[in-house]
Amino acid sequence: MYTQALNTQDSAPVAKSDPQADSRFQARVDAEEKIEPNDAMPEAYRRTLTRQIAQHAHSEIVGMLPEGNWITRAPSLKRKAALLAKVQDEGGHGAYLYAAAETLGTSREQMEEQLLSGAAKYSSIFNYPTLTWADIGIVGWLVDGAAIMNQIPLCRCSYGPYARAMVRVCKEESFHQRQGYEIMIALCKGTPAQKQMAQEALNRWWWPVLMMFGPPDKDSLHTESAMRWKIKRFTNDELRQKFVDATVPQGHFLGLTFPDPALKFDTTTQHWNYGEIDWAEFKRVVAGDGPCNRQRMKQMRAKHTDNAWVREAANAYANKRRQRAAAMPIAAE
Amino acid sequence: MSDQSWPLWEVFIRTRNGLAHRHVGSVHAVDATMALHAARDTYTRRGEGLSVWVVPSASITASDPADKDMMFEPTASKIYRHPTFYEIPDEVGHM
Amino acid sequence: MTDTPLLQYTLRLADTALVLGHRLSEWVGHSPVIEEDLAFGNMGLDLIGQARSLYSYAGEIEGKGRDEDALAYLRDAPEYRNILLVEQPNGDFAATMVRQLLYAAFAHPYFEALARSKDATLAAIAAKAVKEMAYHLRHSAEWSIRLGDGTEESHQRTQASLDELWPYTAETFETDQVERALIEAGVAIDPASLRATWDKTLDHVLSEATLERPHDGYMQSGGRIGHHSEHLGHILSELQFLQRAYPGATW
Numbered sequence: 001m002y003t004q005a006l007n008t009q010d011s012a013p014v015a016k017s018d019p020q021a022d023s024r025f026q027a028r029v030d031a032e033e034k035i036e037p038n039d040a041m042p043e044a045y046r047r048t049l050t051r052q053i054a055q056h057a058h059s060e061i062v063g064m065l066p067e068g069n070w071i072t073r074a075p076s077l078k079r080k081a082a083l084l085a086k087v088q089d090e091g092g093h094g095a096y097l098y099a100a101a102e103t104l105g106t107s108r109e110q111m112e113e114q115l116l117s118g119a120a121k122y123s124s125i126f127n128y129p130t131l132t133w134a135d136i137g138i139v140g141w142l143v144d145g146a147a148i149m150n151q152i153p154l155c156r157c158s159y160g161p162y163a164r165a166m167v168r169v170c171k172e173e174s175f176h177q178r179q180g181y182e183i184m185i186a187l188c189k190g191t192p193a194q195k196q197m198a199q200e201a202l203n204r205w206w207w208p209v210l211m212m213f214g215p216p217d218k219d220s221l222h223t224e225s226a227m228r229w230k231i232k233r234f235t236n237d238e239l240r241q242k243f244v245d246a247t248v249p250q251g252h253f254l255g256l257t258f259p260d261p262a263l264k265f266d267t268t269t270q271h272w273n274y275g276e277i278d279w280a281e282f283k284r285v286v287a288g289d290g291p292c293n294r295q296r297m298k299q300m301r302a303k304h305t306d307n308a309w310v311r312e313a314a315n316a317y318a319n320k321r322r323q324r325a326a327a328m329p330i331a332a333e
Numbered sequence: 334m335s336d337q338s339w340p341l342w343e344v345f346i347r348t349r350n351g352l353a354h355r356h357v358g359s360v361h362a363v364d365a366t367m368a369l370h371a372a373r374d375t376y377t378r379r380g381e382g383l384s385v386w387v388v389p390s391a392s393i394t395a396s397d398p399a400d401k402d403m404m405f406e407p408t409a410s411k412i413y414r415h416p417t418f419y420e421i422p423d424e425v426g427h428m
Numbered sequence: 429m430t431d432t433p434l435l436q437y438t439l440r441l442a443d444t445a446l447v448l449g450h451r452l453s454e455w456v457g458h459s460p461v462i463e464e465d466l467a468f469g470n471m472g473l474d475l476i477g478q479a480r481s482l483y484s485y486a487g488e489i490e491g492k493g494r495d496e497d498a499l500a501y502l503r504d505a506p507e508y509r510n511i512l513l514v515e516q517p518n519g520d521f522a523a524t525m526v527r528q529l530l531y532a533a534f535a536h537p538y539f540e541a542l543a544r545s546k547d548a549t550l551a552a553i554a555a556k557a558v559k560e561m562a563y564h565l566r567h568s569a570e571w572s573i574r575l576g577d578g579t580e581e582s583h584q585r586t587q588a589s590l591d592e593l594w595p596y597t598a599e600t601f602e603t604d605q606v607e608r609a610l611i612e613a614g615v616a617i618d619p620a621s622l623r624a625t626w627d628k629t630l631d632h633v634l635s636e637a638t639l640e641r642p643h644d645g646y647m648q649s650g651g652r653i654g655h656h657s658e659h660l661g662h663i664l665s666e667l668q669f670l671q672r673a674y675p676g677a678t679w
Binding site for chain 1 (some may be wrong): 446450453454456457458459460461462463465466469470472473476477479480483496497500501520521522573574575577578579581582585663666667669670671674676677678679
């Protein structure tokens with residue numbers, strides 16, 4: 001999902017690279033050898049990966065907020081349990097991903113600090129609000145659907161810990177999209193008001209979901225090196241097309257209309273053509289002016305600040321216990 | 334900030350009896366008990382675990398990838414350690 | 429009002445589990461560390477799972493075709509039968525952990541005993557719940573100790589939560605007409621018989637946590653006959669919103 005980091009400019013000074021070491025590294029990558037934590041790697045590779053994995057992790061964590069918004073209001077106990085389990089999974093995925101990024105030498109705390117300061121980004125999609133229950137269906141069906149498109153190739157990413165985390169994530173994620181689609185089926189088979197709720201949610205989310213794949217290839221800054229390093233296996237546009245092709249028939253099965261008059265099946269290419277994406281909106285949301293950017297960051301900061309005393313207390317307790325344990329043999333003598 | 338950070342622990346899980354514990358990832362925790370709980374809550378949400386080990390990441394001594402040739406190359410030439418090195422006539426059957 | 433004792437008793441257990449599960453689910457995404465988001469998720473799911481089994485059974489006992497959702501989503505606060513402790517607001521992390529400790533220290537031995545109930549369904553539900561509550565007890569006890577014996581601030585917060593929640597701890601040990609007959613029939617558990625166990629658990633944890641056991645003053649009660657605190661109404665207004673706003677819809 002959250003490969004948008006690959007499309008942002010890295011402003012840090014370029015580290016000196018050793019051409020010989022770099023070509024040895026590239027040969028390993030070309031041979032589909034996995035790169036492991038302590039292996040030699042170009043500084044730019046380490047940085048790109050750290051940024052991408054961290055953004056991916058942040059997205060999972062921030063993504064808990066819009067969905068968590070409906071846990072207490074889920075319309076049945078079955079839906080409540082499923083949503084709670086799903087949001088909890090997102091937290092788990094964030095944890096796996098932070099762990100993978102930590103193997104590259106940046107601590108989780110550092111990454112969290114970068115998120116809170118605004119230096120690190122998360123997926124633009126989570127800056128949109130979940131206004132009705134249908135949004136929970138849409139997030140599962142479309143947002144997780146888009147995420148899976150992106151994450152399956154990441155299971156073959158050149159960096160071992162990231163690839164392994166993605167295998168775990170993908171395995172767990174498979175229920176998420178089905179959970180969302182099942183919500184949509186119930187709404188579309190329900191009362192006219194429910195059907196309208198579903199349509200209205202699709203109208204709001206469709207374009208932002210297409211933006212999740214990042215800018216078009218012609219404007220994407222990092223695609224080339226990310227592909228060469230086998231961090232990324234498909235371009236933004238390729239994944240977006242794959243997603244549209246897979247999703248449009250699912251939407252039609254529900255009896256929903258996509259908010260794109262240009263959406264049309266091309267019988268020669270066997271692909272669904274779609275209309276122009278409003279990239280100005282994408283840029284605006286990434287830059288901080290989406291409907292919920294401020295709210296999300298405020299929630300993240302509040303969680304961090306309001307609970308700082310808990311993290312301190314746990315540390316203080318552990319230190320006390322260690323000191324007591326150390327003092328014990330002396331007392332016994 | 335950094336004085337608040339919790340140490341990292343590596344998590345190993347035995348999914349079934351008869352299998353070895355396998356590395357699955359890491360958690361942050363202030364002590365072993367908390368690390369065990371965190372590992373349970375993070376890595377066994379789908380009944381994947383029968384037994385969990387947590388080890389402070391700092392306690393692991395790893396071989397240096399730079400020493401890879403010295404450490405692991407020399408065994409590559411000792412092909413006589415492998416059963417396929419020896420020729421046994423087919424008539425003898427499986428051995 | 430003509431509910432049989434078994435139905436009322438089952439609903440008391442169900443409502444208590446649901447309300448506490450709902451409270452814990454409020455934390456997910458807002459915890460001090462991700463690992464605790466996951467722990468709250470697991471504990472919340474345990475409780476919601478217990479509630480679902482109990483509501484289904486209550487629906488069966490009632491025999492009027494009400495399912496788990498009809499019982500959870502279409503009864504108003506005065507019809508809810510949970511104990512007051514579990515509807516108290518989450519407050520800070522210490523308040524939630526202390527509330528969980530106070531409840532789990534009771535629920536764990538309670539379900540252990542209920543697993544031997546003459547009612548096979550309740551016994552089966554309890555047998556599953558006892559393992560879950562063992563973990564809740566362990567987890568909340570450890571956090572209570574950590575926070576109680578952590579920093580000055582965490583100690584104060586934890587002690588304050590304990591003092592505030594203490595008046596809600598006696599209700600769990602009460603019995604009334606409804607339960608007495610069931611206790612005699614070997615179906616329900618006499619909670620008073622668990623008081624010593626609860627005291628022992630609490631005293632142990634509180635002493636490890638360097639917390640002071642509050643004085644037993646006036647004790648609040650009434651949840652089991654539908655006399656709640658103001659908090660429950662707000663829980664239900666969220667929990668039941670969609671079912672109330674779109675009557676008869678299937679989700």
